[in-house]
Amino acid sequence: MAIIKIKAEARVDIALAIDLCPVEISGIGEVVFEDGIRHITETILIPQKCFYEYTTFDWEAFLRYSAELNKRRMATRSLLGTSTKRLWWHSHVWGQAEFSSKDEAYIEQVDRDALLPFDPWFISIVGNKHGVLTTRLDVFRPKSARTTEYTRLPLSDGPYTREMLRDLYYARLPRMKSLIEEMVTISADAPRSSWELDEFSSREEKT
Numbered sequence: 001m002a003i004i005k006i007k008a009e010a011r012v013d014i015a016l017a018i019d020l021c022p023v024e025i026s027g028i029g030e031v032v033f034e035d036g037i038r039h040i041t042e043t044i045l046i047p048q049k050c051f052y053e054y055t056t057f058d059w060e061a062f063l064r065y066s067a068e069l070n071k072r073r074m075a076t077r078s079l080l081g082t083s084t085k086r087l088w089w090h091s092h093v094w095g096q097a098e099f100s101s102k103d104e105a106y107i108e109q110v111d112r113d114a115l116l117p118f119d120p121w122f123i124s125i126v127g128n129k130h131g132v133l134t135t136r137l138d139v140f141r142p143k144s145a146r147t148t149e150y151t152r153l154p155l156s157d158g159p160y161t162r163e164m165l166r167d168l169y170y171a172r173l174p175r176m177k178s179l180i181e182e183m184v185t186i187s188a189d190a191p192r193s194s195w196e197l198d199e200f201s202s203r204e205e206k207t
Contacts, residue, residue, distance in 0.1 A: 001149070001151070002038070002137045002149050002151050003036065003037045003038065003151070004037075004038045004039075004040065004123060004135060004137060004151050004152075004153055005037060005038070005039050005040070005153070005154055005155065005156035006039070006040040006153055006154075006155060006156060007039070007040065007041050007042070007155070007156055007157055008155050008157055008158060008160050008165065008168060009042075009168065009172065010029065010040050010041060010042055010043045011040075011153070011155060012165065012168050012169050012172055013043045013172060013176060014027075014043055014089055014125065014127060014133070015127075015131070015169065016169065016172060016173060016176040016177075017043075017045065017091070017176060017180065018091040018093075018127050018128065018129060019129060020173075020176060020177055020180055021050065021091065021180055021184060021186075022093075022186070023050045023093060023186055023187070024050055024090060024091050024092065024093055025045075025048070025050055025090065025091050025180070025184060026048060026088065026089065026090030026091070027043055027044055027045045027046060027088075027089055027090070028043075028044050028046065028085055028087055028088055028089070029041075029042060029043045029044060029085070029086075029087030029088075029089060029123075030042040030043075030044070030084045030085065030086075030087070031084055031085075031086040031087050031123060032084060033086075037156075038086075038123065038137070039156050040087055040123070040153075040156075043087070043089060045176075045179045045180070045183050045184075046183060047183050047184075047185075048183065048184055048185070049184075049185045049186075049187060050184055050185070050186050050187065086121065086122055086123055087122075087123045087124070087125065088106065088107070088110070088122070088123075088124050088125075089124070089125040089126075089127070090103070090125075090126055090127075091126070091127050091128060091129070092126055092127070092128045093128060093129060094128060094129050094130070095128060096128070097126050097127050097128045097130075097132040097133060097134045098126065098134060099124070099126055099134070099136070103124070103126065107122065107124055107138055110122050120139065120140040120141040121137060121138065121139045121140070122137070122138050122140070123135065123136070123137055123138075124136050124138065125153070133153055134150065135150065135151055135152070135153045136148055136149065136150050136151070137149045137151060
């Protein structure tokens with residue numbers, strides 16, 4: 001059985017992005033595979049155009065963005081899937097935290113575009129504003145033995161109390177709000193929503 005864990009900061013950042021954005025939003029993430037455990041260490045928000053029912057993930061835009069970051073020496077980021085960029089996360093707003101046919105197509109594109117030349121595995125997360133996350137691991141090759149496994153997503157650091165997670169949530173809120181305002185373009189036909197947040201509630205993982 002696959003074991004996937006996530007740093008508290010990365011988990012909170014996903015929750016913040018989903019809570020703050022009134023429409024669907026997506027990003028990628030760093031994953032370190034060590035001693036049989038896949039550790040999600042960081043989430044990354046990239047430029048995107050978002051709609052109520054879906055968010056566009058533009059692979060070419062991501063590659064341009066990654067190259068520009070390297071050019072400016074703002075970050076040393078490899079291409080998605082080539083080393084540690086093994087996570088794609090996104091929201092379904094208030095909808096079910098289940099992978100749609102469009103989501104399946106994105107995951108297939110990762111393999112089809114040869115973005116996993118080394119060890120062909122990839123993690124995907126879908127969440128919603130109810131606090132539900134669904135996490136899956138896809139192992140693409142060999143084709144005859146491809147597997148998709150759903151798993152829980154415990155924290156890799158801590159232990160954290162609910163109060164500690166709430167404090168971390170609000171401490172990181174201004175940063176995520178700024179990133180969304182910078183990176184996300186909301187379609188004109190998407191419904192408007194305020195940035196107001198309800199009290200941080202406990203999160204649950206779907207298996």
